[in-house]
Amino acid sequence: MTASQHAPLTIGDLRGSRRRRQRELIIRSAFFLAAATAVLISLLIVLTLIGEAISFITRVDPAALISGSWRPRADSYDLASLIAGTLIIAGIAMLVAAPLGLGAAIFLAEYATPRVRRTIKPILEILAAIPSVVLGFFTLTVLSPQVIDRFCPGSTPVFNMAAAGVAVGILITPLVASIAEDAMYAVPNSLREASYGLGARKRMTSLRVVFPAAVSGIVAALIVGLSRAIGETMIVALVAGGVGGAVFNLNPCLPGQTMTAAMTAQAIGSDQAAGGLAYSSLFFVGFVLFVMTLALNLISERFVRRIRSAY
Amino acid sequence: MADAARLRTPATTAAVQRALEGHTRPWSEYIFQGLLFMALLISLGFLLWLLGDIFIRSLPVWTDRGVGGFVGSNLSSDPLKAGIAQGLFGSIVLMGIVVVLVLPIGIAAAIYLEEYATDNAVTRLLNTTVRNLAGVPAVVYGLLGLAVFVAIMKPVDGLNNGRNLLAGGLTLAIVVLPIVIITAAEALRSVPKPIREAGFGVGATKWEVVRSHVLPYAAPGIFTGVILTIARAFGETAPLLLVGAAAAGFGQAANATVFERVFGPYTALPTTIFSWARQPQEEFKALTAAAIVVLLAVVLIINAIAIILRNRYERRW
Numbered sequence: 038m039t040a041s042q043h044a045p046l047t048i049g050d051l052r053g054s055r056r057r058r059q060r061e062l063i064i065r066s067a068f069f070l071a072a073a074t075a076v077l078i079s080l081l082i083v084l085t086l087i088g089e090a091i092s093f094i095t096r097v098d099p100a101a102l103i104s105g106s107w108r109p110r111a112d113s114y115d116l117a118s119l120i121a122g123t124l125i126i127a128g129i130a131m132l133v134a135a136p137l138g139l140g141a142a143i144f145l146a147e148y149a150t151p152r153v154r155r156t157i158k159p160i161l162e163i164l165a166a167i168p169s170v171v172l173g174f175f176t177l178t179v180l181s182p183q184v185i186d187r188f189c190p191g192s193t194p195v196f197n198m199a200a201a202g203v204a205v206g207i208l209i210t211p212l213v214a215s216i217a218e219d220a221m222y223a224v225p226n227s228l229r230e231a232s233y234g235l236g237a238r239k240r241m242t243s244l245r246v247v248f249p250a251a252v253s254g255i256v257a258a259l260i261v262g263l264s265r266a267i268g269e270t271m272i273v274a275l276v277a278g279g280v281g282g283a284v285f286n287l288n289p290c291l292p293g294q295t296m297t298a299a300m301t302a303q304a305i306g307s308d309q310a311a312g313g314l315a316y317s318s319l320f321f322v323g324f325v326l327f328v329m330t331l332a333l334n335l336i337s338e339r340f341v342r343r344i345r346s347a348y
Numbered sequence: 349m350a351d352a353a354r355l356r357t358p359a360t361t362a363a364v365q366r367a368l369e370g371h372t373r374p375w376s377e378y379i380f381q382g383l384l385f386m387a388l389l390i391s392l393g394f395l396l397w398l399l400g401d402i403f404i405r406s407l408p409v410w411t412d413r414g415v416g417g418f419v420g421s422n423l424s425s426d427p428l429k430a431g432i433a434q435g436l437f438g439s440i441v442l443m444g445i446v447v448v449l450v451l452p453i454g455i456a457a458a459i460y461l462e463e464y465a466t467d468n469a470v471t472r473l474l475n476t477t478v479r480n481l482a483g484v485p486a487v488v489y490g491l492l493g494l495a496v497f498v499a500i501m502k503p504v505d506g507l508n509n510g511r512n513l514l515a516g517g518l519t520l521a522i523v524v525l526p527i528v529i530i531t532a533a534e535a536l537r538s539v540p541k542p543i544r545e546a547g548f549g550v551g552a553t554k555w556e557v558v559r560s561h562v563l564p565y566a567a568p569g570i571f572t573g574v575i576l577t578i579a580r581a582f583g584e585t586a587p588l589l590l591v592g593a594a595a596a597g598f599g600q601a602a603n604a605t606v607f608e609r610v611f612g613p614y615t616a617l618p619t620t621i622f623s624w625a626r627q628p629q630e631e632f633k634a635l636t637a638a639a640i641v642v643l644l645a646v647v648l649i650i651n652a653i654a655i656i657l658r659n660r661y662e663r664r665w
Contacts, residue, residue, distance in 0.1 A: 057553060064555045065464055071456035072465075075478045075529065078522055082488065085495040140387025148381055157388070163651045164395045166576070168583025170618050171640050174625045175398045178405070178633060210391045238373070240380045261483075268485025270586035271618075275625055297487045297586065304490070304590045319590075323491045327484060334483035338476075 086327055089320030096314055107294055108282030109303055109315040118285035119322065122198060122293035126273060127266040129202025129289060130209060134262050137206075138213030139255065145214070146221035147243045158218070165211035173275035176204040181276060192290030196278025199289040204272045213262040220254020221247055253343040260337035264330050270297040296326045399644070405637035418638055423615065427631035432639050435620035437609060438513060438593065439582060442616055445517025446524060446581050447574075454528030455570060461529070462536040463558050481526035490590025493519030498591055507612040511592030516614065519591050520584060524577045531573025535566040568661035572654045579650040583643060585618040593619040617643050 052058065097114055104113035141161075145154050181200035186192070189199055224247050232242040248255070274280065279294025280302045286293055294302070300319050409418050421431025461478070465471040497518045502510035539562050547557035593615050615623075621643060624636040 053551075053553065061553050061555055065460075068456045068460035068464055071453045072460040072474050072478075072529075074453060075457060075481060075526060076474060078492075078525070079477050079481055081496060082484070082492050085492055086488075089495065137387045137391045140384045141391050144381075144384035144388045148384060157392075159655050160392065162655070163648060164392070166579055166583075166647055166651050167395065167398075168585065168618060168643065168647065170583065170585045170621050170625070171402070171644060172398065174621065174636055174640060175402060177625060179397075179401055207391070207394050211395075214388075214391060238377055240377050264483055268487065270485070270487045271622065274586075275622070297485060300487055300491070301586055301589045304494075304592070320491055320495070323488050327488050330483055330485055331480060334480050338479060 082327065086320050086324040089317045090324040093314065093317035093321040096317070106282060106284040107279075107299055109318055110282070112314070113282075114318050114321075115285060116322070116325065118283055119294055119296045119299050120325075121285060121287060122277065122279065122283060123267055123295040123297075125198050125287065125289055125293060126202040126205060126277065126295055127263060129199060130206035130266040130269075131259070131263055133203055133206025134210045134213050134266075135259060138210045138258070138262065139217055141210070141214040142217035142221060142255075142258075143243055143248070145218045147239065147247060158215070161211045161215050165215060167208075168271075169208055169269055170271040170275070172204055172208050173272040176200055176272060176276045180204060189290035192288075193278060193292050196276060196292050197290050198277050198293040201273045201277040201293075201295075202289065204276060205266050205269045208269065208272065209262040209265050212265060213258045216258035216261060217251075217255045220251040220258065223254070224250045253340040257337045257340040260333050260340070264333040264337070267295075267333070268297060268326070268330055270295075270301055273298040274301045296322045402637045402640050402644075405634055406641045408634050409638035418635075419642065423620065427629060427635055430624075430632075430635055432617060432620055432642060434609075435615050435617040435639070436642070438516075438614045438616040439618075441513050441610060441614075442517045442520055442588075443578055443582060445514065446521045447578065449518070449521040450525050450528050450577070451574060454525055454574070455532050457525075457529045458532035458536055458570075459558060462533050463562065464554065478526050478529050482530055485586075486523045486584055487586040487590065489519055489523045490587030492522065493587060493591040505611050507608065508592070508614075511613070512611045513614045514610065515591050516588050516593055516616070519587050520581050523584060523587055524581045527577050527580070528574055531577070532566075532570045535569025535573060536562060538569060539565045565663070568657060568663075572658045575650055575654040575657070579647045579654070582650070583618055583647050585616075585622055588616055588619050589622070617646075 098112070101112055101114045102116060104115045105118065106113050107115050107118050145157060149157065177195065180203065181195045181197075185197070185200040185203060186194055189197060192199075228246055228250055229242055232246040237246070273295045274297075277294060277298060278292030279298060282302075283292060283294035300322055303315060303319055413421075418431050419436065420433050421429060422433050423435075424430040457478075461471065461474060465474070493515055497515035498510040500510070501512060501515050504510070505512050543561050543565060544557050547561040552560070617639065621636055621639045624632045624639060627636075
């Protein structure tokens with residue numbers, strides 16, 4: 038029997054040696070620094086965007102901002118024509134992706150056998166990983182000349198906003214389907230059983246019970262899809278026909294330009310020296326795009342939080 | 349007694365059964381189910397059509413030049429000589445930079461957010477920031493790369509005014525960092541509390557618990573997430589165009605050193621595809637398709653590996 042066995046144990050004994058505590062502190066700080074890089078990056082993004090955007094606004098001729106076309110080389114910076122192009126293409130994309138994506142999601146969550154679901158779900162996820170430049174090439178060579186041009190007679194062949202919109206819609210369909218399916222699959226079975234118990238058929242149960250119960254997840258899926266459609270670049274850069282600049286235009290069968298593609302078009306078009314007005318205009322467009330997608334993300338996050346608290 | 353006997357006749361049983369089952373399902377039920385199935389078929393069908401069309405279009409390149417002849421050749425304005433050697437080299441170096449940067453930083457950030465952070469204002473700010481960064485369009489990160497990384501390297505790297513693979517890799521790393529943090533945090537969150545408590549119970553410190561108890565169980569999920577992210581980075585095009593990956597062909601001596609390849613003009617596989625897709629000559633269509641087949645092969649194989657890993661090591665608690 039040694040004396041130490043009878044000595045009362047103090048908090049100090051439990052805290053361990055000083056070296057051990059120091060090591061813990063160092064590791065903890067390193068992890069915190071890693072997490073803080075995320076904030077640092079967003080600060081950098083916001084600062085660079087705002088700095089150059091302000092420099093653009095102060096130097097640009099106000100008349101150039103409402104000139105009716107976006108042609109940086111001709112010193113016309115009409116943001117409205119970019120926003121029109123962006124909204125038209127994203128709108129067409131949603132017209133394609135919402136019915137297809139939600140239809141596929143309801144089928145997988147409510148109708149498909151577990152085996153079919155287990156097979157299709159990974160395929161959807163893999164298809165969602167196809168790079169957009171690939172879909173852009175396919176649209177250029179097949180979708181636009183063979184399909185879209187039939188519905189847009191007398192328009193600008195191949196290079197138009199309708200083709201870009203449909204292609205973006207196909208691109209985001211697996212994403213929308215996957216998120217919406219997760220939301221519907223998470224609806225507890227007791228709700229479905231209650232509905233069947235009241236004599237409802239499958240269609241009634243899917244549309245009037247499961248769909249409303251999962252509505253926040255479904256809305257979130259649509260908003261994430263919309264945000265992706267607005268941020269989509271490569272399909273538009275290849276197909277929308279606005280590489281050399283675009284005039285303000287609301288007809289989807291004609292060429293147009295989006296904010297994203299306007300940025301790449303300038304980056305590949307010419308070798309502008311830093312400090313030029315065209316260079317600053319990139320950041321101005323980027324800032325508007327950043328604010329739009331940030332707003333959409335914040336809204337969708339609110340909806341996702343609601344679904345989490347529900348079940 | 350007589351009533352009960354009458355109730356049990358086969359005719360009444362059938363009547364009751366019919367009433368309970370309803371009549372045959374109305375047509376609207378079938379039509380609705382058919383429409384849903386169509387939606388699924390169309391979404392899958394379009395993408396399968398894409399894969400089939402591009403593969404068939406690429407066949408002449410494989411038969412005429414062979415895999416080595418196409419993959420081993422440099423960019424060229426002559427469609428008979430052009431290949432993807434520089435693009436593939438660029439993409440592989442870029443992925444290397446992304447993995448080296450994102451793997452430690454992403455996992456460390458996720459560990460902090462899930463294991464160390466207490467629920468306070470700072471943590472909430474970090475969480476919101478990470479989630480919102482994941483939703484920022486990749487092309488915006490290209491602007492950041494242009495204004496920060498390219499500008500920093502410009503005075504140092506005279507070969508291409510700072511538009512080098514390092515700037516491209518840093519930009520891509522920032523594009524995917526938030527996604528890695530989110531997926532790694534999800535994997536850590538799925539490890540149940542009692543596992544950690546077992547570690548604390550025998551006197552382990554926080555780091556010891558994380559290292560020996562949490563990470564081993566979370567590792568498959570973390571690595572699946574990282575692998576999927578790399579597949580995404582591999583096909584990312586827009587940010588690279590903004591930080592100056594060459595969209596057109598560039599001259600590079602066949603005996604260029606690795607240093608010149610990393611710090612001089614560069615291109616990546618997706619940017620090569622983009623520039624070829626814009627070529628008006630018909631011959632470039634087959635080349636583009638062939639380059640896409642290589643890109644898709646890499647992306648789809650990486651994805652398949654991740655899904656197999658996930659199915660194999662998935663653990664239900």
